[in-house]
Amino acid sequence: MGSKGSTTLLPSRVRPLSAHVKLTENCQARCVTCDYWKSRWHDAIDTDHAIDLVNQIAAAGIRSLRLTGGEPLLRRDLFHILEKADTSSLKRIVLQTNGLLIKKLHEEINASPITKVCISLDGLKQTNDLIRGIRGYFELALEGVQMLRGKRIAFSVTLNRLCADELRNFAEVARGVGADLEFNILSRSLYFLKDADIASLWPEPDDVSEIATFLREVVKRPEYEVDYITRYYQREEIEEPPCVLGFLQVFVLSNGDVLTGCYPLSPVGNILRDKLDTVLASEAYLQQSMAMLRRECPGCTCGIESSLAMQHAVSSGFFEISRLKQRGNGTGHVLAPQPGQAEPVART
DSSP states (O other): OOSSOOOTTSOSSOOOSEEEEESOOOOSOOOTTOOGGGSOOOOOSOHHHHHHHHHHHHHTTOOEEEEESSOGGGOTTHHHHHHHSOOTTOSEEEEEEOSTTHHHHHHHHHHSSOOEEEEEOOSSHHHHHHHHTOTTHHHHHHHHHTTOOSOEEEEEEEEOTTTGGGHHHHHHHHHHTTEEEEEEEOOSOSGGGTTSOOGGGSOOHHHHHHHHHHHHHTSOOOHHHHHHHHHHHTTOOOOOOOOOHHHHEEEEOTTSEEESSOSSSOOSEETTTSOHHHHHTSHHHHHHHHHHHTTOSSOOOTTHHHHHHHHTHHHHHHHHHHHHHHHHTTOOOSOOOOTTSOOOOOOO
């Protein structure tokens, strides 16, 4: 394995907890951290296939669905799909969005079975609009958020050099609109980042210190996670934990390809020709998920909190108990995705 770990507690068949679905890869933002907007993508999953896919996800016993992209709100049939599909057994339906269309479509979002809206923002107004390539992006997203009703809200920030010194103020803005705070870290191995300007956003030593303090004191992340992110941004050699995402998540791309919770690896099936449960039960899916545990992959930072939590099972258990006590006392409102939730933030 890439790091110390045991496979004795793993199931003989992969039964993901969460499905991440890209009904489109198209996006109208022009982010320096992403390449989606540089291409015009063909959405191969039509309306009927999309409805059937959601039904298959529910039938497979998966209880969490994340609609990501690209920008999922560019799919004009998105709300029709959610209306016609049987979503009754899904406990969480997360919309991962850049936020540019929330104001326009807030009524449709409010009336939908979506339970959580996660907006990608990479800093305060000037920083975010620079990184995201759209003037007025930040304010438009916030205006839209304040029109949402009955939905959990989260801001998803990529920890980077430009926003490092404003993260505390960013957290205050999130609190002000009732939003949780989620984060991800820069990665250079994902297909939609191949020509992105990651180098200009890589934190300098002082930025890394700011980020670590923010994660430790504001977001209340466990020390092993803060240590990993600090060493990662300092470009130190790290013994990577076994990647557990193959057992926690299934990804479906807009061309129908099914991935074992990992973007750099090859697809193990396609929902336009195979049933989802057939792919999940396949030897190819299981073997690739096992290979991910052994870190036989290009490597990325997706879901690192889940893999680290598995590696530090005892300490993460105490962390979760502490977090729940904080929530019971009305504190700890600004939180990142928690270990075990299997919801690393996707870019949009």
